[in-house]
Amino acid sequence: MVLVEATAALAMLTAVGMVLFKLTLNVITPRQHALQQVLSDAYLTFERAQAERVPFETLTSDADTLWPEFPDTASTDVEIGTLPGGLVVEGTVFRTRYADAGNLPAFGGSGTETTNPATMQIWRVQSVLRYTIGNRTYVKSRTVVRTQ
Secondary structure (H helix, E strand, O other): OHHHHHHHHHHHHHHHHHHHHHHHHHHHHHHHHHHHHHHHHHHHHHHHHHHHOOOHHHHHHHOOOOOEEOOEEEEEEEEEEOOOOEEEEEEEEEEEEEEEOOHHHHOOOOOOOOOOOOOEEEEEEEEEEEEEEOOEEEEEEEEEEEOO
């Protein structure tokens, strides 16, 4: 009789343990997603800072810039971080820049001396990050408006 009671108690404890284990996994899954989002947001913050600090002459140059003028794009393979367990998250950054329509024709726009008397240049600098975790592909972008 004692053996039957011990077996029943062990079976009940195993069932309770499995339920608690599944509940623990349900709590961890959203945290993993949040961690993935933090990794990509942190990398795009770096991209944004880089777009803001590059000298304007370098940004608009055709030779030295990381952001070629649209429709051209430049792509770079990057490591955006490491998840717990040592899983390295890698992605590709696509960069381009768009001239504002109000720019003078020499600066990629269709403005005139009347519509743009200060000869101001406005450029939209865009970085798009594409990365894969597991079998899902994610895409995020950041756009910085630069003026001179």
